[in-house]
Amino acid sequence: MKLLSCLAVGALALGLGAPQIARAETPTLNLFIWSDYIDPALITKFEKQCNCKVVETDYESNAEMEAKLRAGGDAQYDVVVPSSYYVPELEDEGLIQPLDHGKLTNFSNLAARFQNPTYDPGDKYSIPYQWGTTGILYDPAKIKGNPDGWGLLFDPKENPNYPFVIPKGEGRDQIGAACAYLGYGFNCAEKSQWIAAAKLIEQTKKRPNFAGFVDETPTRDQEKSGLVAAGMAYNGDVGQCVADGSCTKLKFYLPKEGSEIWVDTMAIPAKAPHPELGLEFINFILDANNGADLSNFNQYASPNAASQKQLTGIMASDLINPSDAEMKNLVFLAPLRGAKYKLFNQIWTSVLQ
Template sequence: MTRLTNLIGVTLGAGLAAFAVAAQAEDLVVSNWDGYMAPDAIEKFNSATGNSAELVLHATNEEIMGKLIASKGKGYDVVFVSSPFAEILNNLGLAETLDHAKIPNIANLYEDATVLKHDPGNAFSLPYAWGTTGLCYRSDLVGKTPDSWMDLLEPSEALTGKTTMLATDRWMMAAGELALGYSVNETDQAKLEEVRDLLIKAKKTLLAYDDTTFYSKLVTGEAELVQAWDGWCNYGIGENADIKYIVPKEGSDLWVDTMVILKNSEHKDAAYAFVNYILDAANHRWAAENILYKVPNKAAMDGLDPSLVETYPNLGMTPDELLAHEQLRDLGEAQRAYSRIVSEIKAAN
């Protein structure tokens, strides 16, 4: 638990309060980000399976981790978390060891989605969405097509003040790590300090740190080049066809969002039924069609309307292309260094 203190300290009190509410519920409790599955998914699941489930929302991985650690996973049954946090849940003994016989729709996953480095063989997590982080830009406004992380971190004079970066620790650091040729899971202190210095210098050229509205800034022209998750860049592309997405030549991280059944779930059969329901091709396809993120479900992606890929080319990235990038992993104690460095970057003048 101590290695997570820096991540969850501010949420622990809220987590205890939320657990008290959740623990009173008799229904299957699913925790997910807002808008990350079909609005009627719970209702349809209940109708199709005869189970009784409810959805509770979390805003960040850190928020739900605080709640789960405070409660030892009790009061929750299925949680959606990014893969490093699924890895932590497993290391803390809070994740169920999955019985694949109870998840027949696991056969719909790409083979590549069964060998992810955080959980080879899907022993404790099921991938829900995956993708890259890169550069999202206004092709009609930038002087040349950006192709390097340094185009963002050391922008031209014309782009200075018109760029944004992600504020979340791992992704902010990844931009600097990749630019310098380092691992997105780097733990060497000297290299991390080099990344820090580069990002402090880059801060002086930014319009903002922005995890949620960067694509809107592109649409209005307030920003011209931003660091973006591929699916979120697609939101901008949908409003302005001059917005494009590119993975820089130095590469990207591979991010994976997952579903985890909690070991202390009191509704295991219903939990298995729920994740199996989501992995149904039609149900899982909803995410690709509506939130415009790639899903690691071959049956779902095979049924995707080709016009979507024409409009949003990054939806057409293949599993092989995705797995060419390094997956974000649990950093263990090194997460403290990341959080400290990001705090230093944000505090720098």
């Protein structure tokens, strides 16, 4: 893959070095990303640096992202941000392309623990973007006591009256949480365990105070507005509203039975219209200053070792940085491939019906 530098891209946009074209159209980076996940100022900075335009399209779950790619988005978007356990599946389906590491001059800024991961050996298809944890956000004015497990979602005795939600998403966190509650561990991998977890969620759906399937960021917003009292949430989403003071009355915890530590990554779709600009963007995010600005905006932990000294505010808090004891109960979700992936999807689809 040939990569044009930002200067070269800008020159083409102005028609420089290409006499046969009086003026080329301004190059456009089509970014497909989770909502509220990048500072608009960073987008503006990239546009100025590369003399290009960025068109951002948002999604709320990996399942939504994958469906768009399968429906032709792999030829529409230049950069997508899948969670780590989704990378092997996107690779197997031919929806993302290998990366030219010779063009990623800032790759060495990544902390060693985030390089050469098991889900993508050699970082062949993806580059870490941010990382975080999945837990429970609740309103202590409505939920009494000190909940500390997944029972707040699955045990009617812990919340018999107030509305609560479970994410719709792609099912990995939801089945994982139910498995953990049942004693199988968050990273359960057997058909019988998945079925038991699915049955628990189906029972939970029948409770009168179950308010439906709502993904994590919308859950946070519904809790802020008082519509629901509990639900699954990402620590960075909570960090955002803690930082702006809009959810100081809510509480977040990592369930004692175990939960997820995850990495969101940057990848280039297989038929991206501007893959060279996609590589420029990935390298831009890997810059130390830009990596720090990213985390200081979205309140998620940075995998960028060169950015750490520039992180501010709650980035040093326990919310963003789990304790050693909490880390022992956190797992990376193992990728599912082939027949096992299809089986899991069948089970989860039956839950949503």
